[in-house]
Amino acid sequence: MNKSVKKFLKFFKIHKLLFFKKYFLFLKDFFNFKKKSNQNKKRFSIEWKKRYPCLNDNTKETYFDRHYVYHTGWAARIIAKNNPTYHVDIASSLYFISIASAFVPTKFYDYRPADLKLDNLSSHSADLLNLPFENKSIHSLSCMHVVEHVGLGRYGDPLDPEGDLKAINELQRVVAHKGSLLFVVPIGKPVIMFNAHKIYTPDQIVSYFSELKLKEFSLIPDKEEDGGLIKNPSQQLLNKQIYGCGCFWFVRN
Numbered sequence: 037m038n039k040s041v042k043k044f045l046k047f048f049k050i051h052k053l054l055f056f057k058k059y060f061l062f063l064k065d066f067f068n069f070k071k072k073s074n075q076n077k078k079r080f081s082i083e084w085k086k087r088y089p090c091l092n093d094n095t096k097e098t099y100f101d102r103h104y105v106y107h108t109g110w111a112a113r114i115i116a117k118n119n120p121t122y123h124v125d126i127a128s129s130l131y132f133i134s135i136a137s138a139f140v141p142t143k144f145y146d147y148r149p150a151d152l153k154l155d156n157l158s159s160h161s162a163d164l165l166n167l168p169f170e171n172k173s174i175h176s177l178s179c180m181h182v183v184e185h186v187g188l189g190r191y192g193d194p195l196d197p198e199g200d201l202k203a204i205n206e207l208q209r210v211v212a213h214k215g216s217l218l219f220v221v222p223i224g225k226p227v228i229m230f231n232a233h234k235i236y237t238p239d240q241i242v243s244y245f246s247e248l249k250l251k252e253f254s255l256i257p258d259k260e261e262d263g264g265l266i267k268n269p270s271q272q273l274l275n276k277q278i279y280g281c282g283c284f285w286f287v288r289n
Contacts (some may be wrong), residue, residue: 039288043090058091059089062091066082066084070082070254088103101183102281103281104129106264106281107130107181107220108220110218110283111180111218111283112136114218114285115140115178123140123176124142125142125144126145126146126167126178126207127146127164127179128178128179129181133157133158134152134157135188136247138156141157143157143158143160144157144158145161145162146161151185164186165196165202167210170210172211172213172288173212177211177215178217178220179218180205180218180219180220181221182210183221184200184221187199187209190231201244203243206243210288212288216251216286217248217286218283219241220283220284221234221281221282222279222280223235223276223280224258224280225278226240237273238284241284242284249286249289250284252283253284254282255274255280255281256280256281256283262276265283
């Protein structure tokens with residue numbers, strides 16, 4: 037038996053034991069709760085066939101996705117500060133546009149449009165390689181955790197090794213004079229994780245957006261102990277990243 041198989045079996049055994057331990061505690065809680073509930077049957081009935089075990093939520097702290105909580109919070113603060121007439125987003129998080137549209141009218145575009153119905157929010161179909169906007173026409177634009185996927189076929193888009201660069205050229209083409217672009221991608225050593233995403237260095241991204249000026253760069257580090265959202269991170273910290281999150285605020289002069 038090779039080392040990989042042994043490692044897997046050990047991992048499986050540990051997690052199997054943890055599962056049974058958690059399920060035993062669930063059973064104990066269920067019957068204790070049912071006993072207490074029997075004292076008052078007017079509001080709810082409790083039945084075994086209607087159980088819904090949630091075995092992984094009893095934690096000391098609330099887990100959250102560092103990339104998606106921090107980068108959307110970063111972007112929302114910049115948009116609130118800029119207070120544009122309206123904002124255009126290309127395929128970013130639906131949680132982000134749902135919240136942003138509460139304080140600025142938002143137009144959302146995606147290769148796979150979302151049937152999302154909220155005040156101040158409209159959803160449209162668009163191809164990031166051929167955006168339906170005139171040159172230098174958008175004053176407030178975002179495209180976050182998107183471009184690293186373009187050209188890898190993950191979302192039904194055509195395979196294209198240069199798809200990310202074509203998308204970047206489209207984004208900077210439409211940014212207006214004095215306009216802003218909020219752009220987010222994974223940061224670390226350059227690599228393609230086919231067909232999920234690409235990872236870039238900050239210098240690569242800045243060089244790709246040669247028509248625009250970098251106004252702000254922040255990093256969401258891999259490790260929680262390195263901080264939350266770090267503005268102007270050191271090169272030493274950047275060198276440690278495998279799948280960090282780079283938040284770039286570009287402007288056109």
